[in-house]
Amino acid sequence: MPKMPEPPPLGRASMFGTMHVSHRRTAPSQGFGSSDRGTRSKVHITEEHAKYANHGFHSPGPVYPAKSSLAKQEVSNKPSAPGYSFSGDTRFPSYEADKTTIANPTNNGKFLVPGSGTYEPALALGKQADSNKPTLPDFSFGTASRDAESRKFISQEHAKTDYARVSPGPTVCNMKSSMGVQTASTKESAPQWVMGSDQRFRYDYVERGAKCPGAGQYEAKPALGNQVLSKKKTGPSYSFGSCERDQQKKVYISRDHQKDSHGQMSPGPATVGLPGSCGRQPSSKKPTSSSWGFGTAKRFVYNTHTKAHPGPGSYEYQ
Numbered sequence: 001m002p003k004m005p006e007p008p009p010l011g012r013a014s015m016f017g018t019m020h021v022s023h024r025r026t027a028p029s030q031g032f033g034s035s036d037r038g039t040r041s042k043v044h045i046t047e048e049h050a051k052y053a054n055h056g057f058h059s060p061g062p063v064y065p066a067k068s069s070l071a072k073q074e075v076s077n078k079p080s081a082p083g084y085s086f087s088g089d090t091r092f093p094s095y096e097a098d099k100t101t102i103a104n105p106t107n108n109g110k111f112l113v114p115g116s117g118t119y120e121p122a123l124a125l126g127k128q129a130d131s132n133k134p135t136l137p138d139f140s141f142g143t144a145s146r147d148a149e150s151r152k153f154i155s156q157e158h159a160k161t162d163y164a165r166v167s168p169g170p171t172v173c174n175m176k177s178s179m180g181v182q183t184a185s186t187k188e189s190a191p192q193w194v195m196g197s198d199q200r201f202r203y204d205y206v207e208r209g210a211k212c213p214g215a216g217q218y219e220a221k222p223a224l225g226n227q228v229l230s231k232k233k234t235g236p237s238y239s240f241g242s243c244e245r246d247q248q249k250k251v252y253i254s255r256d257h258q259k260d261s262h263g264q265m266s267p268g269p270a271t272v273g274l275p276g277s278c279g280r281q282p283s284s285k286k287p288t289s290s291s292w293g294f295g296t297a298k299r300f301v302y303n304t305h306t307k308a309h310p311g312p313g314s315y316e317y318q
Helices: 037-041 047-053 148-152 156-162 204-210 245-249 255-261 301-308
Strands: none
Touching: none
16 A cells, blocks of 8 residues: 655745745745856946946057167167177186197287296105105005014024924814724724614514504593483583573563563653744644744845946046
8 A cells, every 4th residue: 555645744834935826926036146247347238338337448558568778679760779798708818728839819919928826836745856856765654564574584693582482382282082093003992882773673563562552542531511422321511591681571471470561661751752832833733933033135235336336546547
């Protein structure tokens, strides 16, 4: 069976907006336009209004760049002023630039003569390049180690100070042990014994006995829990129940036991909410009181039409 639609809530129809009843007239509605000022200014109203409202808006203003009177003039009837710049010639040319010629043609015939400070004086220390000056002997610290220096032969008396330094000491030679194999042929090696590496108990009856199960090979089944053998009875087992208390209370036991739960599933005095006396009343027996609210229209709407016309100070004098 299809579900019937619920009836609309009862209430009074508003006097604002579209009237659905045919014998009632719908009042006109106004709204704010969404057009911008630029589009609004292009709407033609009258010829007189177009002369003053859009006069000079679409004509080009002072957009032509004025050419500077300095530097080169592009117009032929205006002479270009002379221009000056710094020279790019090298100042104080060095004598090292051209040693082969006395006068450099690229330097307008100027002589390149070396002055004081052109030549670097040679040092008096180190190797002298001039044959008239002798080179002084130079000395440095040696790089040889003390061990290499101590092995140099100076004299017989000096060599006596290194006596027995190169000969081996008492702990340099290793003493051979008297046990084990003797490397010297004059010493006899003592006899030696070792443990055999053959496996023990390799007899036939021992191998067969190792494969047979012995005492303790089988695991004895416990007397508690589930018994595998049919000859033994399995004892009863107990555990803690997993049922919740709320479910246990719903189990029917007897009429007297059911009286303990009387009134637990019935709604209490605070379950049903009372409707408020303010606002819209859903009950048809109670009238809904009239309500008022703050309007959403903008303030000072009558001053908006004055902003479309320019006032004093709007134009700038050219």
